[in-house]
Structures are given as structure tokens and as C-alpha cells.
Amino acid sequence: MATRTPAPLSAASDAGADAETLRPSDSHVQSFARGLAVLRSFGADAPTLTLTQAAERTGLTRAGVRRILLTLQGLGYVALEGRDFRLTPKVLELGFAYLAAQPWWHVAQPLMEELTQTLHESTSAAVLDGDDIVYVLRVPAHKIMSINLGVGSRLPAHCTSMGRVLLAALPEDERERRVAAMDLGARTSRTVTDPDKLLQVLSQVRRKGWALINEELEVGLISLAVPICDRSGRVVAAINVSSQPQRRNATAMQEQCLPALLAVAQRIGEVLPR
Amino acid sequence: MATRTPAPLSAASDAGADAETLRPSDSHVQSFARGLAVLRSFGADAPTLTLTQAAERTGLTRAGVRRILLTLQGLGYVALEGRDFRLTPKVLELGFAYLAAQPWWHVAQPLMEELTQTLHESTSAAVLDGDDIVYVLRVPAHKIMSINLGVGSRLPAHCTSMGRVLLAALPEDERERRVAAMDLGARTSRTVTDPDKLLQVLSQVRRKGWALINEELEVGLISLAVPICDRSGRVVAAINVSSQPQRRNATAMQEQCLPALLAVAQRIGEVLPR
Numbered sequence: 001m002a003t004r005t006p007a008p009l010s011a012a013s014d015a016g017a018d019a020e021t022l023r024p025s026d027s028h029v030q031s032f033a034r035g036l037a038v039l040r041s042f043g044a045d046a047p048t049l050t051l052t053q054a055a056e057r058t059g060l061t062r063a064g065v066r067r068i069l070l071t072l073q074g075l076g077y078v079a080l081e082g083r084d085f086r087l088t089p090k091v092l093e094l095g096f097a098y099l100a101a102q103p104w105w106h107v108a109q110p111l112m113e114e115l116t117q118t119l120h121e122s123t124s125a126a127v128l129d130g131d132d133i134v135y136v137l138r139v140p141a142h143k144i145m146s147i148n149l150g151v152g153s154r155l156p157a158h159c160t161s162m163g164r165v166l167l168a169a170l171p172e173d174e175r176e177r178r179v180a181a182m183d184l185g186a187r188t189s190r191t192v193t194d195p196d197k198l199l200q201v202l203s204q205v206r207r208k209g210w211a212l213i214n215e216e217l218e219v220g221l222i223s224l225a226v227p228i229c230d231r232s233g234r235v236v237a238a239i240n241v242s243s244q245p246q247r248r249n250a251t252a253m254q255e256q257c258l259p260a261l262l263a264v265a266q267r268i269g270e271v272l273p274r
Numbered sequence: 275m276a277t278r279t280p281a282p283l284s285a286a287s288d289a290g291a292d293a294e295t296l297r298p299s300d301s302h303v304q305s306f307a308r309g310l311a312v313l314r315s316f317g318a319d320a321p322t323l324t325l326t327q328a329a330e331r332t333g334l335t336r337a338g339v340r341r342i343l344l345t346l347q348g349l350g351y352v353a354l355e356g357r358d359f360r361l362t363p364k365v366l367e368l369g370f371a372y373l374a375a376q377p378w379w380h381v382a383q384p385l386m387e388e389l390t391q392t393l394h395e396s397t398s399a400a401v402l403d404g405d406d407i408v409y410v411l412r413v414p415a416h417k418i419m420s421i422n423l424g425v426g427s428r429l430p431a432h433c434t435s436m437g438r439v440l441l442a443a444l445p446e447d448e449r450e451r452r453v454a455a456m457d458l459g460a461r462t463s464r465t466v467t468d469p470d471k472l473l474q475v476l477s478q479v480r481r482k483g484w485a486l487i488n489e490e491l492e493v494g495l496i497s498l499a500v501p502i503c504d505r506s507g508r509v510v511a512a513i514n515v516s517s518q519p520q521r522r523n524a525t526a527m528q529e530q531c532l533p534a535l536l537a538v539a540q541r542i543g544e545v546l547p548r
Contacts, residue, residue: 032305032309033349040371043374044375047375087371087375088372091368094313095370096425101318101321101360101361103318136366
């Protein structure tokens with residue numbers, strides 16, 4: 001989880017107040033952004049950080065980082081042992097505020113685990129955030145001990161099966177606008193990088209109700225996704241099954257995985273409010 | 275995930291700098307604390323919030339909440355639709371910074387899922403934070419669609435099996451000090467609420483290497499926990515299996531679940547650094 005530059009403050013909003021009071025001061029935004037950047041500078045490669053290390057990783061001054069870390073310590077989000085700061089489990093409450101707000105998430109978890117068991121393949125759920133998909137659930141197939149893409153991690157939407165399902169669900173004009181502005185980088189020699197071709201694929205996905213990606217994200221990876229719709233038909237998330245093409249080719253994915261995946265999506269959707 | 279008052283700023287620390295520079299200004303702490311409180315005011319019962327609702331839930335002024343929400347919007351952590359603010363999946367990155375920093379977490383997930391499948395019971399992992407345990411992993415048994423305690427949620431350590439394992443692992447003097455200061459509230463008529471009795475139970479847990487809780491947290495709930503130790507023997511977390519006493523009594527838990535639970539703890543511990 002590397003530190004990234006926070007997105008620039010978006011312009012005016014329509015919250016119904018005057019422009020004057022709506023624009024938060026730069027210093028507040030900056031101070032909050034820095035605090036969050038320090039939180040995010042911890043990770044798999046840096047479970048503990050000294051002041052100097054945290055300053056290096058965030059690009060902030062040592063004095064600035066010190067103030068932030070001690071603020072975080074005061075709030076119970078980091079703990080200090082000797083000269084090493086580490087995150088406390090209280091940090092989890094922040095991330096799970098998001099999951100708790102998704103009415104379908106707790107229903108999806110056991111159903112997705114059942115699906116992983118039945119198919120002996122990894123399954124996942126994701127939502128769209130800008131041009132990326134963000135994993136909200138990951139159920140690894142048990143024998144695969146390789147890199148697990150954790151909850152909260154991101155992949156480009158244009159070359160992932162769940163991303164295609166989520167992009168396909170957008171209204172046509174928004175879909176065209178987004179694809180035109182998107183960085184359609186190639187991840188393999190098979191990645192669709194032409195915007196017109198991608199729009200054509202997305203129309204097919206919308207018509208069929210599912211998307212299959214065969215080695216467009218990564219060589220040796222095939223994956224099949226379907227949308228989760230609420231009872232009014234609005235797409236709220238996507239779920240997928242992934243495998244290796246030498247184990248299951250496109251036809252096998254469609255014949256052996258699609259019916260079960262659609263059934264799970266249906267069951268999750270049934271609990272959603274209209 | 276209800277809003278809570280942030281913990282008071284802890285006093286001096288030993289980060290090796292002078293007291294003057296170590297104490298963050300109250301305004302910084304407050305502004306950061308308020309920002310996090312607003313993030314946490316969203317939840318299962320409030321997936322979207324208007325300004326007025328957010329002000330009510332946090333106890334902050336409408337103007338203060340507006341500034342924070344627009345800051346969060348600028349940073350990409352909340353989105354505005356009409357008059358409704360909602361969290362974006364970017365919030366997940368914050369919580370998962372903690373999990374990514376736990377070297378055993380990704381190894382534990384598939385092993386715990388295997389355990390849930392084998393035993394047909396829910397399994398979990400937790401760490402100690404103050405007097406609480408905090409769930410870091412939850413694998414619900416597939417047929418139980420009841421309330422799932424999500425990752426990040428808390429329970430009192432004194433009357434949970436994982437809490438007892440984690441308290442038992444503390445050095446004796448710290449254990450005594452902590453138990454003396456603890457709120458030993460009764461959750462059922464069977465909860466151990468006497469500090470001396472609890473210390474005695476914790477000594478037994480430490481000697482045996484596992485803890486069993488039979489309806490002390492909740493009527494109809496029995497659970498068995500063991501520690502995860504790194505290769506130097508330090509306890510880093512606890513894992514448990516939970517069931518209903520009418521399904522498996524204490525003897526059945528010990529005979530049918532303990533060996534498998536200990537084997538999983540051992541396998542997780544093997545990947546930990548010394």
C-alpha cells in the first residue's frame with residue numbers, strides 16, 4: 001500500500017450551501033491528507049516505521065511527520081515501541097466503515113465462500129472507483145498460496161472482467177466519456193487498448209450480462225464476471241471467478257462457472273433494497 | 275460502527291525528541307480526530323448521510339461537518355450524490371494498511387477457510403487492543419447467516435476465548451495490572467467477573483495453551499481459542515472456533531476441534547519471522 005499523492009480537491013459541489021462556506025481551507029485539506037498519507041505509508045514492507053523512515057516514505061519533513069504520528073498515537077491509531085511506530089488494529093474501523101455501509105457485503109461473504117468451495121477457484125467482489133476496480137471481498141481457492149490481492153487493492157477497470165461488467169453498466173454517454181478519457185494501458189499483448197474496440201466489447205458485455213477476460217490482465221489468468229443488481233436493476237458491484245486458461249479455457253469457464261456465478265449474484269441481489 | 279469519542283491524547287512519549295516538539299497542537303489533533311469521526315459516522319444503518327444527519331451523528335456543528343465532508347470529498351474518501359454523502363471504496367485502503375502490515379494475515383486466511391470447511395464451524399482471528407479484542411479475520415460457517423461480526427469489530431477480552439489467550443500471554447505483572455483496572459462486566463450469568471478468579475483462569479489458560487468459553491459472552495455460544503506464536507514464542511494473535519453448546523459441548527470442542535486448531539496455529543506461526 002504505497003503512498004500516493006491525494007487527488008486534487010474537486011471543484012464546487014451542490015450540497016446546497018454557498019460557495020464561500022463550501023470550500024474547505026487548504027490547510028485543513030493538507031493536514032488531513034498528510035495524516036492519511038502517514039497512515040498509508042505503513043504496509044507489508046514496513047510494519048513498523050521510525051520517524052526518519054516515515055518522513056522518507058511520505059516525503060514530508062521529519063517535524064511534520066512527528067506531529068502527525070503523535071496525533072495518530074493520541075487518537076489510538078498508532079503505537080510507539082522504543083523508536084518504532086506501528087499501526088494499531090483501531091485503523092481497521094476506518095476501512096470497515098465502508099464495508100458496513102454496503103448492505104450486500106455480509107450476505108455475499110458466505111455465498112462467495114460456498115462458490116469457491118464448489119468450483120475450487122478463487123472468487124472476488126469489486127466496485128468501481130474512477131477508472132479502477134477496488135476489491136471488497138476476496139476468497140482465495142485454498143491451494144493457491146500465491147499473491148493474494150487484498151481487500152482495498154485496485155486494478156484497472158478496462159482489462160479486468162469485473163471492471164468490464166461495471167463499465168458496461170454505466171449509461172451509454174457516460175461510458176463513452178469515461179473510456180475516451182481513460183488510460184488504456186496494455187498489460188499483456190492481448191489487452192484491448194483501442195477505445196472504440198473497448199466500447200464495442202462493453203456493449204456486448206451489457207447485452208450478454210457477463211464478461212470474460214482471457215489473459216488481457218496477466219498471462220495465465222482467465223476470469224469471468226457478472227453484475228450484482230439491486231431489485232430496481234441498478235448494478236451495485238460485480239463478482240467473478242478466476243482460473244488459469246490451461247485449467248479451464250473460455251468455453252469451460254462459461255459452461256462450468258457461469259451458471260453458479262449468476263445464481264450467486266441473483267441471491268445477493270435479492271437482499272438489496274429496491 | 276457507531277461514532278465514539280476519540281481517546282484523549284496520551285501524554286509524553288519517548289520518541290527521542292524534546293517535549294516541546296513532541297506535543298502536537300490541540301487544533302491539529304482535534305481536526306484530525308473530527309475528520310476520522312465523520313468517516314466513522316457512516317455505517318450499516320447509515321450508508322449515506324446528509325450534512326444535517328452527519329452533524330447529528332457526530333455532535334459537531336453543521337458548518338464543521340460540512341468543511342470535513344468537503345475535505346474528505348476532495349481527497350476522494352466520500353462522494354456526493356444530490357444531498358447525500360457516501361463513503362467511497364478508497365476508505366478501504368486505510369483499514370487494509372493495518373492488515374498488510376501483519377505478516378501472518380495472508381497466510382492465515384486460506385488456512386482458516388480450510389478449517390471452517392473441515393469443522394463446519396465459524397473460525398476467526400483477533401488481536402488485543404487495550405481491554406478489547408479486535409477481529410482481523412472472520413470465516414463464517416456457511417449455513418449461519420446470522421449477524422457476522424465483521425473485521426475491525428471489538429469484544430471485551432475478559433469474556434472471549436481469544437481475549438483470554440491474549441491476556442494469558444502477557445507477562446504476569448502486566449496481566450495483573452491490566453485485570454485490576456479492567457471493567458469485568460457480566461455478559462451472561464456465567465461470565466467470570468471476579469478479578470482474582472479471572473487471573474486464576476488466565477494462569478490455567480497459559481499453562482494449557484488454549485482457552486474455552488462456554489456461554490460467558492453470550493448464551494448459546496461456545497468457543498475455543500489458541501495463540502499464534504512467532505518463532506521466538508511471542509504471541510502475536512489468537513484464532514478460534516465457535517459453535518453452539520447443544521451442538522458441541524466443552525468435551526466435544528476439545529476432542530473434535532482443538533487438534534485441528536493447534537495444527538493451523540502452528541502452520542501460521544511457521545511463516546512468522548523470529
